Amino acid sequence: MIVRKIYYVLTYIVLPLTVLVGYFWPPAYWLLIILIPYAVIGLYDMLTTKHNVLNNYPVLGHFRYMLEFVSPEIRQYFVETNESGRPFNRIIRSLVYSRAKGQVDTQAFGTQYDIMTVGYHRADHSLAPKHVAESEERVTLGGPQCDKPYSASRLNVSAMSFGALSANAIRALNGGAKDGGFAHNTGEGGLSPHHLAEGGDIIWQIGTGYFGCRTADGDFDKDKFAEKAQKEVVKAIEIKFSQGAKPSHGGVLPAAKVDEEIANIRGVPVHQDVISPPIHSAFKGPTGLMEFVQHLREMSGGKPVGFKLCIGKKSEFMAICKAILETGILPDFITVDGAEGGTGAAPVEFTNRLGVPLNEALIFVNNCLRGIGVRDKIRVICSGKVATGFDMVEKCALGADMCNAARTMMFAIGCIQALHFNTNRCPSGVATQDPVRGRAVNVPQKRQRVHRYHDATLESFREIMGAMGKATVSELGPSDIRRRMADEGEQSYAEMYEFLDDGALLDKKLPPSFASDWNAATAAHF
Secondary structure, eight states, X not given: OHHHHHHHHIIIIIHHHHHHHHHHSGGGGGGHHHHHXXXXXXXXXXXXXXXXXXXXXXXXXXHHHHHHHHHHHHIIIIISOTXXXXXSOHHHHHHHHHHHHTOOOOXXXXXXXXXXXXXXXEEOOOSSOOOOOGGGGXXXXXXXXXXXXXXXXXXXEOOOOBTTBOHHHHHHHHHHHHHHTOEEXXXXXXXXXXXXXXXXXXXXXXXXXXXXXXOTTSOBOHHHHHHHHTSTTEEEEEEEOOOTTSTTTOOEEOGGGOOHHHHHHHTOOTTSOEEOOSSOSSOOHHHHHHHHHHHHHHHTTSOOEEEEEEOOSHHHHHHHHHHHHHHOOOOSEEEEEOTTOOOSOOOHHHHHHSSOOHHHHHHHHHHHHHHTTOGGGSEEEEESSOOSHHHHHHHHHTTOSEEEESHHHHHHTTOOOOSOTTTTOOTTSSSOOOHHHHTTSOHHHHHHHHHHHHHHHHHHXXXXXXXXXXXXXXXXXXXXXXXXXXXXXXXXXXHHSOOOOXXXXXXXXXXXXXXXXXXXXXXXXX
16 A cells, blocks of 8 residues: 555654764754654554554544544535535524524525425415514413413423533523513423523423432332422423434433433433433323323413324324323323424434424324314424424414424524534533533523524514414414425425314214224224
């Protein structure tokens, strides 16, 4: 190999000659500063079998790994176009940053998207635009069986745990929620002191690990739950079944993030990976879920209780619908997470290959709830890549009552999409437990940005609705959102999917496309 030959020449010929020449001309010794480390590193590379490349390309091969290390930053800063970045492109990230900072969020010279590409979404405007009242920005969370309903914003902070996010990041998000009058979901990591420090409204998420309300063995502790759930700042309870990034896997908090504070809050060993079980131990089956909903509602003093899931097997969600009918217990809300969602650490295959995308999942959940005649009694919350006012319009048109945003709220407090969420080396201090890095999140400043982003997005939401000729959210429907198809034409979602009438699943003659899953569903088990 030519690289090895160069190494031999430099090490066995040039290096000794340099020593010899230096004896007569001392300035030659300066070359040894380069040649000796080169010889030592090259010898190590050729003797080790850890990296094949280094074995064949001593010293020079290290440049390959150096470039690989910085390749994500090179792609993000120099290679990707404004619309090609993933998960969020530069156009969306820049829009969030501008709105969070209170800067100009307009665009000159037309759209940068290829509006003829397959999958492009848009809406029809009206020649008779309407005024949309600010009251449309809020919705009541809590059904007929709830004693303490909550007036919620249409846009809230989605589930992100302390541990996944730094203490300052949690405080900034909660402070923004306090200032803007919207809710902050704790994520499954528990109700930490940082969630309570700024006084923002809380939706407490209870995952399979029962963090913050668990026994020493990891089971649900009803006394710990009741104590925290009855805090005034806790406005609702969310039971987490699964999330879009890793459905049916359980949460993952790398050991690098599990310091003593995290361990104490969650009730787990320090400096060990925290992997939540894939299933709940406090109840079994769809009927058990409904009974658990009612149990939590009673222990919380009548607050709204719902559950979150990413849709997988459709018959299993229909089993929940049958349990609602059999028990007569209504969840106050259902949070639908799309397969495209996810902020934290997750196995690659789970992130890329499991779960139903959000739009399809929203349509299915709404069809099921309408099909059993309870859609008007249960709120539907969507979670998964909600960033703009149009995203909110789209999701509400497809059946959501409210939207949760996670990654875009992270952008508002300084996240740069460095994709280091799972390493504890987040360069912006948002997704880390390193106290030095975490200090970078200035809580008083960033809470203002969260507030501004929330308000500007809701204002955009109302403006787009008005431009479409809609005065209320209830007027939005699947026919309002159009998608570019492969045949170069367009279809609305009303044309792409079947939509059920109220009570359709209760008829003896079931809709054919729903019949097999409905018949396979049972309230007794998933």
